[in-house]
Amino acid sequence: MRRLTTFFLSVSTALIAVPASANDLDWLAGHWCGQSGKTFSEETWMAPRGGLLVGMHRDTRDGRATGFEFMRIAAQDGRWVFLAQPGGKAATAFPAERVEKDRAVFANPAHDFPKRVIYSRPDVDTLHARIDDGRDDGQAMEWTWRRDCVAPPSS
Template structure:
């Protein structure tokens, strides 16, 4: 299926962003929430030395069902998201667009996802979306609260 023109254009228009100290500070923290029986947590260390280190964990009914190691690093004058779902091989997503409380990372050559988007609609909420590169295409989304309380251990 051929992508729509706006989608294709958005993938091709990478807006290189110069790296500035503190521009991803808003991502730092412990974020978590529950959807159905799945409890998700994502933790990001504050940027220091050109690097943010993050991790994600999903648990259901007292058992771990998934995890991911993540980094956002300065490379060649821009931020790059490096994902390792399940601790596997690294996939890189260079920053395509950065704004206050929102960052879009994209790798149009990757199968899925092609984009990783983080946004913070308010001080205590973090929203994450991975998608096929189109605003109206295949996507997975999460919304977390800062420092929420984990369910009791089983």
Template sequence: MRIMAAVLAGLLVAASPAARVDDLGWLAGDWVREDGERWTEESWTAPRGGVMLGVSRSGRGEALREFEFIRIAAGEDGAISYIAMPQGGAPVAFALVRHDTASATFENPAHDYPQRIVYARDGDTLTATISAIDGSKPRRWTYRRR
């Protein structure tokens, strides 16, 4: 019986369709976090052509402190990655390791920090968390839909 259950579980995993960028469409939109004079904005396009494009910027008052260009796209092998370009620098890729209808986890254990990026949406609230691969050193932003 256990062997049969294991075979069925394996078949279900094998029959599961590969993730597509369209599966992350719930992330699309304009998101904002404000805390006194500090602010962070993140905007994502809807999936189109197998790509989502994003931009993030943070500041205090009228001063920009940091920005990032981001994209979510499939590589030649079909695997989905989150590709970040902090301050417009060299791209750093994080592989999609888990997702469902309202969350996605991307990881790159070889990167210094962060190594894990998690997005989770609950209605008009989006939470972004970065951390080390083991979940330590978390930094979290909670956005509301603009």
């Protein structure tokens, strides 16, 4: 039984450890934005360089900032890790579970919420982001942004 447990732990770790390659996340780079109700959101990601992407997010409503987040995706120990700092708080790490062409899934099952952060690009001018409780049918928040949009005057 002990050998079987060790085997499954080894396989699980191998499946979770997604190796970082230089051009894996090029598709995320850019200025992305959109409106949901009265809230205008924008997210900007620098292109990967030196094993690091740097990002920031800002929400505005009625001409006032309502939220911000500093983010980075760093190659750590040979794999991608998403580090989120909502409101500038201490960083929470979400190691890459999957990195595919135009899609990346980062997960931290020990975190309260979110447990998973997912970015996908359905086409070259659209970025979709989702945070959730680790389940496809569970609690989630989602955003869809367009590339290089312009904020409306009241944002």
